[in-house]
Amino acid sequence: xxxxxxxxxxxxANAIADGSITSEAATRTALDRLERLGPDxxxxxxxxxxxxxxxxxxxxxxxxxxEDIGLIGGVPLAxxxxxxxxxxxxxxxxxxxxxxxxxxxxxxxERLDGAGALDLGxxxxxxxxxxxxxxxxHYGHGRSPWNRDYxxxxxxxxxxxxxxxxxxxxxxxxxxxxxxxxxxxxxxVTGLKPTHGLVPLYGAMPLAPSLDTIGPLTRSAVDAxxxxxxxxxxxxxxxxxxxxxxxxxxxxxxxxxxxxxxxxPQGYYRTTADAEILKLMDESLAVLREAGVRVVExxxxxxxxxxxxMQVVMTAEAAALHRKWLAERPEDYGAQVRARIxxxxxxxxxxxxxxxxxxxxxxxxxxxxxxxxxxxxxxPTLAAPVPSIAETTEGSPEDIAIAxxxxxxxxxxxxxxxxxxxxxxxxxxxxxxxxxxxxxxxPYGEPVLLRAGDAYQRRTDFHTRxxxxxxxx
Amino acid sequence: xxxxxxxxxxxxxxxxFAARVLALQGVTIRPEEARALLALVTQLNxxxxxxxxxxxxIDACPWSFPTLRAQIAERGEDEA
Numbered sequence: 001x002x003x004x005x006x007x008x009x010x011x012x013a014n015a016i017a018d019g020s021i022t023s024e025a026a027t028r029t030a031l032d033r034l035e036r037l038g039p040d041x042x043x044x045x046x047x048x049x050x051x052x053x054x055x056x057x058x059x060x061x062x063x064x065x066x067e068d069i070g071l072i073g074g075v076p077l078a079x080x081x082x083x084x085x086x087x088x089x090x091x092x093x094x095x096x097x098x099x100x101x102x103x104x105x106x107x108x109x110e111r112l113d114g115a116g117a118l119d120l121g122x123x124x125x126x127x128x129x130x131x132x133x134x135x136x137x138h139y140g141h142g143r144s145p146w147n148r149d150y151x152x153x154x155x156x157x158x159x160x161x162x163x164x165x166x167x168x169x170x171x172x173x174x175x176x177x178x179x180x181x182x183x184x185x186x187x188x189v190t191g192l193k194p195t196h197g198l199v200p201l202y203g204a205m206p207l208a209p210s211l212d213t214i215g216p217l218t219r220s221a222v223d224a225x226x227x228x229x230x231x232x233x234x235x236x237x238x239x240x241x242x243x244x245x246x247x248x249x250x251x252x253x254x255x256x257x258x259x260x261x262x263x264x265p266q267g268y269y270r271t272t273a274d275a276e277i278l279k280l281m282d283e284s285l286a287v288l289r290e291a292g293v294r295v296v297e298x299x300x301x302x303x304x305x306x307x308x309x310m311q312v313v314m315t316a317e318a319a320a321l322h323r324k325w326l327a328e329r330p331e332d333y334g335a336q337v338r339a340r341i342x343x344x345x346x347x348x349x350x351x352x353x354x355x356x357x358x359x360x361x362x363x364x365x366x367x368x369x370x371x372x373x374x375x376x377x378x379x380p381t382l383a384a385p386v387p388s389i390a391e392t393t394e395g396s397p398e399d400i401a402i403a404x405x406x407x408x409x410x411x412x413x414x415x416x417x418x419x420x421x422x423x424x425x426x427x428x429x430x431x432x433x434x435x436x437x438x439x440x441x442x443p444y445g446e447p448v449l450l451r452a453g454d455a456y457q458r459r460t461d462f463h464t465r466x467x468x469x470x471x472x473x
Numbered sequence: 474x475x476x477x478x479x480x481x482x483x484x485x486x487x488x489x490f491a492a493r494v495l496a497l498q499g500v501t502i503r504p505e506e507a508r509a510l511l512a513l514v515t516q517l518n519x520x521x522x523x524x525x526x527x528x529x530x531i532d533a534c535p536w537s538f539p540t541l542r543a544q545i546a547e548r549g550e551d552e553a
Binding site: 195196197210240242243244245304305308309311312315319323326327330339342343345346347348351353354355356357358359360361363364397418442443444 | 490493494497498499500501502506509510511513514516517518520521522523524525528529533534535536537538539540541542543545546547
């Protein structure tokens with residue numbers, strides 16, 4: 001059997017369930033690695049070693065008694081520090097909430113608890129979840145396990161780095177304009193941004209509730225499917241989820257994609273992409289063809305308008321949520337975060353309402369053009385190689401804005417559309433950093449995305465590659 | 474006194490813009506931020522207004538996306 005830290009989430013759950021390893025051993029391994037390697041990537045906010053070990057021992061006792069320990073029984077996980085757990089500090093990556101102790105627990109954490117998962121602690125994120133690169137003016141930049149001169153991606157920066165470096169086998173992140181997909185792509189892990197309204201947001205610090213989603217960052221699509229099966233579904237504390245289906249997302253992961261059609265939209269996603277990214281995209285499509293996929297070319301509507309609609313919704317909602325603090329404590333906001341919020345104070349209220357009114361029609365139009373009857377769309381997650389930290393923090397504000405804009409080029413519009421997207425690692429660019437493609441589906445189309453991601457990963461090994469220095473136990 | 478120019482439009486200048494944001498929202502816009510912010514907001518307001526002019530009718534509702542999602546859930550995965 002592989003070393004414990006090399007096991008994926010499902011493999012770890014299976015090994016604990018069949019007694020090959022104990023939950024205590026898996027938890028000690030994860031805690032040791034989080035403490036030893038976590039600081040190298042600025043991945044960790046806080047850990048609860050004693051509490052986690054006690055919970056692990058309780059799982060081992062339950063298993064020994066023959067009790068059902070759950071779908072993720074005894075598996076050590078850690079999550080983005082914006083998910084509330086009653087009695088535990090939740091900073092949201094901010095100074096303002098550095099001592100905030102919620103009195104409630106996020107629905108997704110309750111669901112993971114119910115499936116037997118262990119929660120070791122909290123992971124780094126961008127301030128108030130507002131940076132696509134993992135920049136945080138207060139807690140430092142999240143750093144890539146592949147090269148610490150590069151960001152781990154944001155805003156779920158610690159989640160991406162912790163999974164890539166094999167500190168934990170899975171972590172929750174949140175995605176409003178790409179915050180699961182950026183760190184997944186930049187760290188070389190698998191990330192699922194679910195359909196808006198599939199996974200309950202209750203107990204998660206909001207950025208823009210009309211766009212916010214919570215989803216897994218894992219090594220593989222099958223691991224993401226297991227986590228999604230646990231966290232998705234209706235919750236009366238989040239009305240947006242009331243029509244959400246409950247499913248076993250591992251069903252249908254057969255490796256066979258015969259009968260599946262993938263659309264590759266020309267134009268926006270490809271014309272601005274770097275040549276080496278396009279080469280990796282084409283190579284990944286060749287693998288998917290081997291699995292039985294039919295590939296068709298399509299087009300996309302005006303993405304400039306869709307990106308503007310997304311920005312209006314995001315900035316208006318974020319501005320409303322932060323107005324009191326920004327008025328009273330402006331010095332407690334980093335410059336990049338402030339710049340992302342303040343446009344919301346000058347937008348016309350009617351523009352915000354119009355942006356919400358148009359959402360379904362724009363989504364239908366995008367699906368009609370980009371998907372054109374196919375099962376999913378294949379586009380890059382990042383259209384350019386991962387930028388260095390220097391490229392996104394140094395230079396003129398205009399240069400920084402351009403560099404950051406390139407990171408979100410392929411992700412933010414999809415958030416406005418509310419569609420699910422699976423980011424899958426597909427190789428490396430010349431700078432040695434990972435690259436990834438996104439599979440974008442219809443609302444609630446996660447099953448076919450996971451099926452395609454899993455089939456791709458059965459034929460490739462990019463998701464199994466270890467960053468330098470992360471192999472030792 | 475002349476009528477103030479509409480907020481977040483090309484007609485508005487930086488000083489009145491920042492003063493109006495402070496009065497309405499209580500948030501201080503720093504002088505070095507005002508020009509770029511006004512340009513961005515003007516562009517966003519204009520882009521969304523043009524799109525809305527093309528497609529938003531009096532029957533539109535801001536809950537259009539949750540409605541679409543619920544309809545898809547009811548029809549089932551095959552029709553999604």
